[in-house]
Every structure is written in structure tokens, then in C-alpha cells.
Amino acid sequence: MHAITNSGWIEVVTGSMFSGKTEELLRRLRRAEIAGQDVAVFTPAIDDRYGKDAVGSHDGRRWEAIAVEPDSDFDAVNEHLNGEKVVAFDEGNFFTPALVECCERLAGDGRRVIVSGLDLNFRGEPYKPMPQLIAVAEYVEKFRAICTQCGEPATRTQRMINGEPAHVDDPTTLVGAEESYEARCRHCHTIRRD
Incomplete structure (x- = not known):
């Protein structure tokens, strides 16, 4: 939470495959956990490369996650939360535009929201809903x-x-x-x- 305004925010970690997006997401989650902050992590149910209930990086690091449908809205995500102040979404590119409103509402509730995902599809076109998330985020990092x-x-x-x-x-x-x-x-x- 921002100390002065007591508000939440959205962070987006984006870039191509193999650029370290999920690795960076996991690094941020580890730091939040070290700081004593409760964390909730969500992954799209269609991505089962690391198991249905885990987020993983190519270098083998993993984090327990909650698998939700790609069209999950704020209510569907909120029912899994237990007061966590850090909420993360991996593979944001697999979610529908409902993710944008969900992240906005979570940040509006005073939470730190972290989303990682591809910004471009294999054709080199913007991979929705990432452009919208980038537009509303307070912090954006593009990895290469x-x-x-x-x-x-x-x-x-x-x-x-x-x-x-x-x-x-x-x-x-x-x-x-x-x-x-x-x-x-x-x-x-x-x-x-x-």
C-alpha cells in the first residue's frame, strides 16, 4: 500500500517468452513474503504446464497458485481471497478483459496487484488484455x-x-x-x- 495515500496499485511485468517475466513475478512474491505480507497467486486454469495449482518459471522455480477460469471476474477471484494485501496473476495474456476490471477493483481496495504476461502474440500483435493493463498500471516493466x-x-x-x-x-x-x-x-x- 502506498504510505501517503493508503491506496493500492497495479504492477505489470511483460515481454516475450523466455525473458524472465515469471521469474520476476516470483522474486517480487518472495520479497513480499519476507516482508510479512500475505500473498495470493492466481493462474489461468488452461495453463497446466507446472500443474493446475502452481506458477512456475523455466528455471524450475514454483509457487502455489489458485487456478481460475480465464474469464474470471472480481467476484470469482475475491471468493478465494482471505485479506491478502498482495494479489498476483501469472500469464495475464490468457485472461479475458475481465482481468482489467478485476485488477482495478483489487487495487482500489488497497491491494498491491502484480500481473505478468506476454505483451505480443506470436504474430507480433498486442496480446489482450495486456495493453489495457499496461495503460492502467502504476508500474510497468518490459523484459527482453x-x-x-x-x-x-x-x-x-x-x-x-x-x-x-x-x-x-x-x-x-x-x-x-x-x-x-x-x-x-x-x-x-x-x-x-x-
Whole structure:
């Protein structure tokens, strides 16, 4: 809580895949816990890479979380809270725009709200609802990875299908296809449109 105004706020940690967003979220949560602040962490139920009830980073760190539906609103989140002053959401890009109002209300109730998530999809387009969260947040940090092609700072996420850059019209999942992701800079990021 801001000491002078006794108000809450919203922090957004964003950037491409492999840039350290979740690692930074976990660092902030550890510091809040060290400071004796109660913490509640939410993750979208559709993201089960680290288990249904956990947030995890690529380096193996984990934090217990509450899985909620991506379209959860303030009431759905609030029913899981027990007075925690720090409320975090991982993979904010998987939530619907209802997350924006939810975060606004939590901050309005005097809570510190931390959201991490991708700012751009694999096409290089804004990944909703992150642009709206960035606009209303008091604090925003954009992290960069290292481009797997040239070594420059990477701000984009390259979707690969069977080892090749994805086509702009590729569906989210291709049956039998091998899907992977890489961090890329603006110059090396490729979207097939043929």
C-alpha cells in the first residue's frame, strides 16, 4: 500500500517468452513474503504446464497458485481471497478483459496487484488484455530475452511448427505437429504469410 495515500496499485511485468517475466513475478512474491505480507497467486486454469495449482518459471522455480477460469471476474477471484494485501496473476495474456476490471477493483481496495504476461502474440500483435493493463498500471516493466538467431535483445515470441516459423493463419494447435517457441528480435521475427 502506498504510505501517503493508503491506496493500492497495479504492477505489470511483460515481454516475450523466455525473458524472465515469471521469474520476476516470483522474486517480487518472495520479497513480499519476507516482508510479512500475505500473498495470493492466481493462474489461468488452461495453463497446466507446472500443474493446475502452481506458477512456475523455466528455471524450475514454483509457487502455489489458485487456478481460475480465464474469464474470471472480481467476484470469482475475491471468493478465494482471505485479506491478502498482495494479489498476483501469472500469464495475464490468457485472461479475458475481465482481468482489467478485476485488477482495478483489487487495487482500489488497497491491494498491491502484480500481473505478468506476454505483451505480443506470436504474430507480433498486442496480446489482450495486456495493453489495457499496461495503460492502467502504476508500474510497468518490459523484459527482453536474447534472440536465438542473432543474440540481440528479443522482444518477440517466434512460434515454430515442425521447426519452421508458423504461418499467420496456423490454428492454435495442429494435430501431429511439433510446436515450439523461440525468443526473437524484431529483425529476426518471421511470420509466414504465403
